[in-house]
Amino acid sequence: MPEIFKIRFKESIIRTPTVESFRFIPEKKINFIPGQFLQVIFDKDNLNNRELNKFLSFSSSPTKDYIEVTKRISESKFSQRLKDLKPDDEIFIKGPLGSCVFDESYKRIGFLIGGIGITPVVSILEYIDDRRISTDVLLFYSNRTDSETAFKNELDKISFSNPKVKIIYLVTDCLSLDKNCIFSRLDKEFLKNYIEDLKKRIIYIFGPPKMVEAVKEICLELGMIKENIKVESFMGY
Numbered sequence: 001m002p003e004i005f006k007i008r009f010k011e012s013i014i015r016t017p018t019v020e021s022f023r024f025i026p027e028k029k030i031n032f033i034p035g036q037f038l039q040v041i042f043d044k045d046n047l048n049n050r051e052l053n054k055f056l057s058f059s060s061s062p063t064k065d066y067i068e069v070t071k072r073i074s075e076s077k078f079s080q081r082l083k084d085l086k087p088d089d090e091i092f093i094k095g096p097l098g099s100c101v102f103d104e105s106y107k108r109i110g111f112l113i114g115g116i117g118i119t120p121v122v123s124i125l126e127y128i129d130d131r132r133i134s135t136d137v138l139l140f141y142s143n144r145t146d147s148e149t150a151f152k153n154e155l156d157k158i159s160f161s162n163p164k165v166k167i168i169y170l171v172t173d174c175l176s177l178d179k180n181c182i183f184s185r186l187d188k189e190f191l192k193n194y195i196e197d198l199k200k201r202i203i204y205i206f207g208p209p210k211m212v213e214a215v216k217e218i219c220l221e222l223g224m225i226k227e228n229i230k231v232e233s234f235m236g237y
Contacts, residue, residue, distance in 0.1 A: 009085040015150040021070040034102040034124040038095030059119035061126035070119045100232040111139040114207025142170040205231045
């Protein structure tokens with residue numbers, strides 16, 4: 001069952017021109033599974049206040065001594081409250097929540113990811129890396145431009161140190177300057193090239209709700225097993 005925890009703000013980290021991570025020290029250990037999410041609470045008196053209490057994925061592994069959430073910053077009151085946090089400020093969270101999670105028994109997994117949907121993937125990959133788990137990973141990570149590819153340095157570091165983690169970056173709005181990045185969408189034509197490999201994996205799809213639904217339908221059309229597809233429309237959009 002989810003609990004309410006008090007957490008203390010530690011620092012923020014700029015990931016892209018529009019994406020920022022926020023790290024906190026919890027008052028006590030939060031036992032969550034990589035892939036889960038939480039509710040950040042700025043209005044504790046009214047937990048149903050959707051303007052100030054929002055859901056974000058953990059973007060850190062449960063092996064860390066901090067918890068981290070990551071958001072695309074907007075002009076919303078919630079974003080501004082995050083931006084206004086000072087070191088040692090205390091807020092509350094409710095969690096952990098969600099069942100679209102990593103299982104250590106999975107030998108081969110794949111990720112079809114759009115934008116800020118990368119956050120639960122970071123939690124999972126950090127956990128695999130920290131625990132030296134032998135799961136074979138294939139990650140397709142799509143963004144509009146190179147500059148909006150959050151966590152690229154962290155992902156490349158994990159991939160470099162672990163030959164079982166393969167990452168393919170996609171951009172949709174311009175030609176990429178990265179020779180390891182593909183100018184394409186996560187569409188049917190692209191996935192056809194990898195479908196035989198993907199059919200052998202447990203597949204996670206994270207991203208904007210419309211993107212998640214569209215990619216799921218493509219996977220089913222290409223013959224993937226429904227039970228092997230795990231989806232979560234990223235609630236922090």
